[in-house]
Amino acid sequence: GQQLNQSPQSMFIQEGEDVSMNCTSSSIFNTWLWYKQDPGEGPVLLIALYKAGELTSNGRLTAQFGITRKDSFLNISASIPSDVGIYFCAGRRGAQKLVFGQGTRLTINP
């Protein structure tokens, strides 16, 4: 089946540092999405990418849709305590289901 490989699995950083995480797939996706999940909550959409090569920002977050359509990365600049959580990439091929990566757990030391 379709699988997304997300790395790293976890990150431990100091407040103020930049963060980078990525997802790769053996299959092509037409849309790449990045979600954040806080404990006990549902995923919240951060950034959506629709075109190969597209680079999109949302505040301190920047994400890119890989030119091959098989990968994406998410960068967070100048991390703050509320950035703590689990970040998931997700791919969508058609109009329906999302395929999620395994998640990157971000921990920030003040």
Add this chain to the structure above:
Amino acid sequence: EPEVTQTPSHQVTQMGQEVILRCVPISNHLYFYWYRQILGQKVEFLVSFYNNEISEKSEIFDDQFSVERPDGSNFTLKIRSTKLEDSAMYFCASRGQESSYNEQFFGPGTRLTVL
């Protein structure tokens, strides 16, 4: 801001019992989904629903699962005879009009514990 709501937030049941998880999607959304997340794992697609019928389902969504939109607002997931391995967070999601640029909004989830 409109949001997807789910009830209950936590359901505890005995193995073999039936459970119904409820969702109220965002008003005027047309596409509805159920996902599940086993503790510590990724979110997995279960089923999508449009125009009062299932449009896609995963291998996880076997005969023990069913979905229904009994009225104009609720969207339910029923598990007929729960198993221990059904213990997970179940997320409902909804999406608006047919467009490549409309994404799914997720509810807060129902934690199902099967004993």
